[in-house]
Amino acid sequence: MNDDHSRELYDRALSVLPGGVNSAVRAAIEPYPFFVRKGDGGHIIDADGNRYVDWVMGLGPLLLGHDLPESVRAGIQQKASEGPMYGAPAEVEVDLAEFVVRHVPSVEKIRFVNSGTEATTSAVRLARGYTGRNKIVVMQGGYHGAQESTLVEGDHENPKPSSAGIPSSFAEHTLPVPFNDEDAVREVFEEHGDDIAAVLTEPILGNHGIVHPEDGYHEFLREITDDHGALLIFDEVITGFRVGGLGCAQSEFGITPDLTTFGKIVGGGFPVGAIGGRAEIVEQFAPSGPVFQAGTFSGHPVTMAAGLETLQFAAENDVYDHVNELGDRLRSGLEDVVADQAPSYTVAGTDSMFKVIFTREGTGVPANAADVKNAETDRWRRIFWGQMRDRDVFLSQNQFECQFVSYAHTDEDVEATLEAYKEAL
Structure with a gap:
């Protein structure tokens, strides 16, 4: 070769x-x-x-x-021909938001961003802002993008940054536990329950060879977060609109998280991320709430068109x-x-x-x-x-x-x- x-x-x-x-x-x-x-x-x-x-x-x-199918390609090309971006809202971002809200069980409102990393970073900030708490429980080996709060290794007793350039003070607020280990999750809630803002997990670990949840694990996470006033965040950047079809993995597992992060397919192959969930939580994002989040390219019209055309084609074929x-x-x-x-x-x-x-x-x-x-x-x-x-x-x-x-x-x-x-x- x-x-x-x-x-x-x-x-x-x-x-x-x-x-x-x-x-x-x-x-x-x-x-x-x-x-x-x-x-x-x-x-x-x-x-x-x-x-x-x-x-x-x-x-x-x-x-x-x-x-891409001709209808999908034509929709993207038409939007691109109308100008690359505007720094102002466009109808197509509302259309895509309505599509996601209509099909994903947990999503009442959604904020579009530019990558899966940006989505999970914003979701962690939102969870902390909404609950007034600092700590995030994550799964060892789960991947949530290149962000300081989740580039953490070790266990909940000795978390440390997994990359140079991240202050150890970031890792102190992250509690890694093994996936599928209910006892480890109980232990961190017993020790830190009053300061845990959220449990952040992929429904299926997708960056460690594909690891499936054991029966009842997600139901357990839903129950323990409810009991302690913490949020359950599903990172569906990989599984979103792939596992479980248009309802995403959460519909296949029958679990309704408080927040869901999206990426990849929701942008039809263009750079994208999104955070969706209960309206009362998502509305904490600026300008309707005190949690700052913004971006020049957020809701980019060509990306929004690509995502909408892709998902509509999937729905109709x-x-x-x-x-x-x-x-x-x-x-x-x-x-x-x-x-x-x-x-x-x-x-x-x-x-x-x-x-x-x-x-x-x-x-x-x-x-x-x-x-x-x-x-x-x-x-x-x-x-x-x-x-x-x-x-x-x-x-x-x-x-x-x-x-x-x-x-x-x-x-x-x-x-x-x-x-x-x-x-x-």
Whole structure:
């Protein structure tokens, strides 16, 4: 496989970009990543003309794939042709807000921002402002963007920043607990209940190999937060409008959080984030309340059009039936491959999310992030990923990021991918 142009591009990038990239995960592949020239349906074509089945889908935003349906493309192009942005409200942001409020059970009002990170940062600030409390409970291995309050590692007794540049005083207000560990959550509420503003969790951990909640776990979080006057925040940046269809993962689990953060699909592949929830809470955002939040590009009309056109197309067509059926076929086929060739490995996912976790013998299905971290992560990145690339399949760049099915993927893509797994494993 020729990759001369990608190598040249990476050499240039190293001179002007830190690590040669604009997001750290993109440099996970050694000795250098390939550079993408264009997308084509469920595929991408790199700078050297190599074509791959793409299961990364921009790390989740591309529900419809790279080739947008004509009606979706036309709606985006029309909005872009009317001017890039205005610094004033536009009708399309109201249209998208009404769509989300109509379909997501917990959302009565919503504020649009520009990224998942900005959404979770704003949600944490909002929870603190609404409750008058400081501490946030998070799940170890959960990812809520590049923000100071959640880039924290350790446990609730000894939290510390997981990145340089974050004062330890930020970490003091963050209480990490293992996902699916009810006893740990009870313990932090017993110790800090009067100062816990919120529990912040992904409905399904999506940045640690896909870890599902055990039966009753989310119901327990809903009950204990209610009992202590804290908020329950679901981070649906990954799962939103992918798991559970238009109702998002919360509808599939039957849980109504107080706040929900969104990103990725709600912007149709353009930069976006959002915070939605109970009206009395969301109205604490300025200008109707005392919690400051603002942004020049918030509610960007082209992004709002992309999100609205994408979700309306999904509502009016068989998008979720298609992607979920292919997801089921992938996971079923992968379970057969794994059972035959690597029986200790775990196939994880639901709806249009999937992943093979290289769990070690005797460890079982991962219940939390630590279980995934103890898997054969180096084998995934250093050997397996390259084997799949050699077979024209693009998977997420490490063991932890999940993979996604799009409306543009086909039965043939699934079959080709299963054959590649058979050979690579």
